[in-house]
Each structure stands twice: as C-alpha cells, then as structure tokens.
Amino acid sequence: MILVQRYLVLMLVGMSLVHCAIAWKTGVPLELSILGSSVLTLMVAWILERALPYRRQWNANHGDLKTDMASAGVIAVLIDPLLKVLAPLGVVAVYASSGVTPILAGWSLWLQIIFVLLVVEFGKYWSHRLHHRSASLWWLHAMHHSSRRMYFLHGMRFHPLNYAINFALAIFPVMLLGVSPEAILGYLAITQPVVLLQHANIDLHHGVLNRVFSTPEVHRWHHSTVAHEADKNFGNAFLLWDHVFGTFKGAEGFDENKEVGLFTASSSSYPEAKGYLAQLACVLKPPCCHA
Secondary structure, three states: OHHHHHHHHHHHHHHHHHHHHHHHHHOOOHHHHHHHHHHHHHHHHHHHHHHOEOOHHHHOOOOOHHHHHHHHHHHHHHHHHHHHHHHHHHHHHHHHHHOOOOOOOOOOHHHHHHHHHHHHHHHHHHHHHHHHHOHHHHHHHHHHHOOOOOOOOHHHOOOHHHHHHHHHHHHHHHHHOOOOHHHHHHHHHHHHHHHHHOOOOEOOOOHHHHHOEOOHHHHHHHOEOOHHHHOOOOOOOEOHHHHHHOOOOOOOOOOOOOOEOOOOOOHHHOOOOOOHHHHHHHHHOOOOOOO
16 A cells, blocks of 8 residues: 555556557557546546545535536536547648648657647646636636545536636647647646546655646645645646746645635635536626635
8 A cells, every 4th residue: 555655646657658558559549548547547546535535524425526527527528529629620720721831740759749748738837827817717717626625526627618728728739739649649648647636535645756746745735725825736747837937835734724625715705515507607707706
C-alpha cells in the first residue's frame, strides 16, 4: 500500500502509456485505449477511496451524486463528442479561408506530443485562472467548486460552457497549428489519469511528485473555501505554469479543519444545494456569485 500511496499517479500514467503502446502495435484505435484507461483509473480511484480514504465522510453521498452523474453524462456523451466533431470543421474552414498550411506537420510524433503538452497545459492554466478572475466566467466555473467534498466523480462536474471554453483556449489552438491527432491522443494518454485522479478522496503522499503533477494533495488547496488559498494550483495535469506564474502552493498545511466548496463570501448566492439543471441555468441569472 505504501507504493500505491507514493507512486499512484506515476503508476496510472505508466499504465495508460503501455495501454496506448499496445493499442498502437495491434491496430486498436487509440481513442478506445484512452477510454479504457480512463474507466480503469476511475475504478481504481473508487476502490482506493474505500481502502485508503483521506476523509471517510467524503465517501458518503452529500446530495451531490446526481448532479455529478448528470454532469459526467452530459460532458462525456454530448459536449466532448460535439466539440471533437466541430473543431476539425473549424480548422478546415480556417485553412480554406486563409490559404495557410499546417506548420507542425513535419515534426516527429514525440516532438509534437511535447509541444501539445506545453501549449495545452498553458491554455488550460490561463482559462482556469481567468474563470477565477472574471465574474462572468466565475458564474460558469462555480459549478465545479460547488461540492462540499472531493471524490472521484467530482472532477466531471463542469458547466458545458466552461468545458467548451477550456477546449477552445487549449485544444483548438494546437489543432490549428497542424499537430497530428495521434499527438493530441498521446498528450491525453499522459494527462488523463492525472486529471481523473485529481479529485479523488484517497490518502496519498506523493512527496516531490506534488511539485510536478496536479495530484489530489495539492489540488485540494484549489477547492478551499478561502479565496486566496483557492487561487492556487490552476494547472490541468502538470503544475509547470503555476511555478512559472507564481501560483503554486505545496500540499503541506491542508488538514482536517480545511473546508472545500465555494468561496465563503459568495456561496450564499449560488444554488449549490440544488440540482444540475438549477446550476446549469445559473449563468442566465447573474450576478449569482463572484470570485
């Protein structure tokens, strides 16, 4: 169990990469491989939440399970597939109207993956940070912060518009630059296990890895009800840009007295106790809350 507690994030990333390598060799679509790794990551998180919980009370349903399940379903079944259909059409339209050609098409796959990692993480970092700084965007992002606990399914609670903006600022730019679909899938193979584990209620102690990956230990600070504590660790899977822009906060100091949820000063105006549809419609009734 000690190995699991200290190296779970590396184990899951390694598992995902091996899974994708096998799929590549055998001709299995990489999308299916990443989907399989994602489902396995969520299953591992669910099991370990019961074997090694960080807080046992977070394993109990706080009236938020239906909201998280609804959000996960909408994102996975509707929003994400729709964006993956519309984005390539948008890229083709830009090329057709501008006459430019993809500038990264000749790069090796590994160079493209590294480039995608840096650029997508940069885009998601700033999208996330802007959702905290702008009151208008915060109306969307508040859905993600509205849960009073952290557990494996909470990471799928996103307003569809929030999810779409993240995609537009992070994934779409690298598509415009002409990276291959395999490079984007390679990036997802590396980062998806980290992102899916990020909100898990598991007692982990990743040590120095907490300075590299956005693990549950460091990401809990981002869900603090204290605004200046929550305005830290904006990174998606990696914390590189948090170090660069001074928003990194180490795992130390988050104890059993810390609460997670909306910032205390703004929670009264957000329908956090209501269901998915009420939170979905909240953006239509500003000002509901402010960062």
